[in-house]
Amino acid sequence: xxxxxxxxxxxxxxxxxxxxxxRLTREPVTEQSKTELFVSxxxxxxxxVQMPLNRSMRRYAKHIxxxxxxxxxx
Numbered sequence: 001x002x003x004x005x006x007x008x009x010x011x012x013x014x015x016x017x018x019x020x021x022x023r024l025t026r027e028p029v030t031e032q033s034k035t036e037l038f039v040s041x042x043x044x045x046x047x048x049v050q051m052p053l054n055r056s057m058r059r060y061a062k063h064i065x066x067x068x069x070x071x072x073x074x
Contacts (some may be wrong), residue, residue, distance in 0.1 A: 006014070013021065042051040052062070053068070061068055 016024075039049055039051070042049050044050055058068060
């Protein structure tokens with residue numbers, strides 16, 4: 001017979017009883033606040049964001065049909 005494989009989640013919870021699993025709490029994801037903090041550096045007053053893009057992101061934007069305009073540097 002083939003060996004039954006466990007998923008990554010199941011491997012991580014191996015040895016946890018039902019009572020322990022019930023007490024587990026899920027911490028809120030902090031990525032959203034970190035992303036907002038990073039993007040806030042590049043925001044301008046009207047709600048737009050002027051962020052420098054690397055070559056790969058510029059090519060991807062062109063591929064999906066976003067027109068990019070150069071920003072005048074101060």
